[in-house]
Amino acid sequence: MKWKVKELEECESTFDEARSLPAWCVVSTRRQTKGRGRFNRAWYADEGGLWATYNLPLTEERERPWGLLPLVAGAAVMDALENFRIPGLRLRWPNDVLVGKAKLAGILVERPQPNKASIGVGINVCNSIAPLSAQLQDPPIRLADVLSSCPSVPQLRSILGDSLEEIFGYFTEGGLETLGSILDSAWGPPRPVVAITDTERHCGYFAGVESDGSPILRRVDGTFYTVPGTAVVRLKELI
Numbered sequence: 603m604k605w606k607v608k609e610l611e612e613c614e615s616t617f618d619e620a621r622s623l624p625a626w627c628v629v630s631t632r633r634q635t636k637g638r639g640r641f642n643r644a645w646y647a648d649e650g651g652l653w654a655t656y657n658l659p660l661t662e663e664r665e666r667p668w669g670l671l672p673l674v675a676g677a678a679v680m681d682a683l684e685n686f687r688i689p690g691l692r693l694r695w696p697n698d699v700l701v702g703k704a705k706l707a708g709i710l711v712e713r714p715q716p717n718k719a720s721i722g723v724g725i726n727v728c729n730s731i732a733p734l735s736a737q738l739q740d741p742p743i744r745l746a747d748v749l750s751s752c753p754s755v756p757q758l759r760s761i762l763g764d765s766l767e768e769i770f771g772y773f774t775e776g777g778l779e780t781l782g783s784i785l786d787s788a789w790g791p792p793r794p795v796v797a798i799t800d801t802e803r804h805c806g807y808f809a810g811v812e813s814d815g816s817p818i819l820r821r822v823d824g825t826f827y828t829v830p831g832t833a834v835v836r837l838k839e840l841i
Contacts (some may be wrong), residue, residue, distance in 0.1 A: 603769075604618060604625070605628045605656070605763045605767070606626060606628070607627075607628050607630065607700070608620075608627060608628070608629045608630070609625070609631070610629065610630070610631040610632070611631070611632050611633070612631060612632065612633040612634075612635065613629075613633075613634060613660065614631065614634070614636040615632060615634060615636050615637060616629045616633050616637075616653055616654055616655035616722060617633055617710075617712060617714075617720055617722050617791050619631075619655070620656075620657055620714075620720050620795055621720070622632055622654040623657055624657065624717060624718070625658055625659035625717075625718050625813075626657065626658075626659070626687050627656075627657050627659045628654055628655065628656045628657070628759070628763060628790075629636055629654065629655050630652065630653060630654035630655075630755075630759055631647075631653050631654075632649045633647065633653075634647035635647075635654045636755045637653060637666075637722060637724060638701040641811060646733040647724060647729075648657060648729050648730055648733070649729060650727055650728040650730070650755070650764070651724060651725060651726050651727050651728075651729035651744075652723065652724065652725040652727055652755050652757070652758050652759055653723075653724050654722070654723055654724075654762075655721065655722045655723075656720070656723070656762075657718055657719070657720055657721075658671075658720075658721060658765055658766070658770055658805065659718060659719070659751045660713070660716065660717050660718055660719050661774070662718075667814075668711075668713055669815070670744045670773070670778055670813050670814070670815045671698050671719055671721065672697040672709060672711050672815075673697060673711045673779075673781075673785065673811065673815050674719045674769055674770060674773045674781065675697055675711060675723070675766070676693050676697030676698075676699065676709060676767040677693075677769050677784045677785055677788065678709055678762065678768075678769040678770070678782045678787070679697075679699050679723065679725070679762065679765070679789045680693060680699070680784060681765040681768070681769055681784055682758070682761045682762040682764075682765040682766075683699075683827070686745070686749055686753075688745075688749065689748070690702040690703075690708070690710045690750050690790070692788060692789060692790035693785075693788040693789055693790075693828045694789075694806045694833070694837070694839065695789075695808065695811065695817050695837045696815065697709040697711075698740075699709070699725075700740065701743050702741035702744060703740060703741065704741045705726075705740040705741070705742050705743065706725065706726055706742075706743050706744070707723065707724060707725040707726070708723070708724045709721065709722065709723055709724075710722040716804050717839030719827070721766065723762065723833040724815065725744065725745070725758065725762075726742055726745065726748040727744060727745045727753075727758060728744060728745070728752055728754055729744065731743070731744055735757055737740070738810055745758075746788065759767050768802050769781065769784070777813060778811070778813050778814070778815060778824060779813050785810070785811060786805045786810060788803060789808060789810065790819055792805065792807040792808060792809060792820065793808055794806070794807055794808075794839070794840040794841060795807070795808045795817075795819070795836040795837055795838060795839050795841060796838050797817055797819065797829040797834050797836075797837050798834065798835050798836045798837070799829070799833040799834055799835060799840065800833070800835060804819060804827075804829045805840075806819030806820050806821050806822075806827070807820040808820075808837070808839075809817065810820065810824060811831075811832075811840070814831065815831045815836060816828050816829060816830050816831035816832075816834075817829050817831060817834065
């Protein structure tokens with residue numbers, strides 16, 4: 603394992619702590635007081651969960667667009683949790699990790715430097731999730747709620763680090779197509795969704811992603827079309 607680990611008792615944000623560190627460093631904390639998710643939403647992060655930021659190296663933009671890393675990170679979290687055989691575990695585009703309709707993990711990707719990406723991951727393990735109920739649009743859930751025997755937070759951090767290293771390696775070598783076997787099975791049964799852009803609402807059944815990460819939707823008549831991923835502000839499930 604390449605990762606150099608920096609463990610903290612408490613911090614405002616593991617992103618802030620990781621910003622000055624090089625690639626292949628991971629910062630984790632027992633408590634995070636100003637954690638955040640997508641759209642700058644607050645993320646309550648009390649003791650008992652995995653709150654970590656993993657730094658990955660980036661090469662030239664033309665080789666592997668860094669904007670695909672949310673999908674790469676989502677695939678890595680799914681890969682890390684695969685051996686626990688969690689019923690109903692799935693991804694919601696681009697990288698929400700759910701169990702059924704309940705949110706298990708959040709992922710946020712930032713690029714603090716041209717040659718480095720930071721992958722922030724928060725996974726509910728055995729932490730209190732009552733405060734999250736008021737913050738999240740989805741009901742929260744923990745690994746402790748679905749597993750008879752939970753991994754420890756350090757064990758999960760290590761498992762996820764191994765998965766990130768492997769999945770990121772595949773992506774670097776061959777692009778998003780190399781993750782097809784993971785992503786194709788990650789979405790669960792087809793669900794009706796609406797992909798919302800600044801100007802339009804596209805309705806259909808979610809049917810996977812293109813090689814550039816854009817969501818594919820199936821119309822009621824059975825035909826398929828792609829909504830450019832860079833234009834999607836939010837993909838909302840209708841049921």
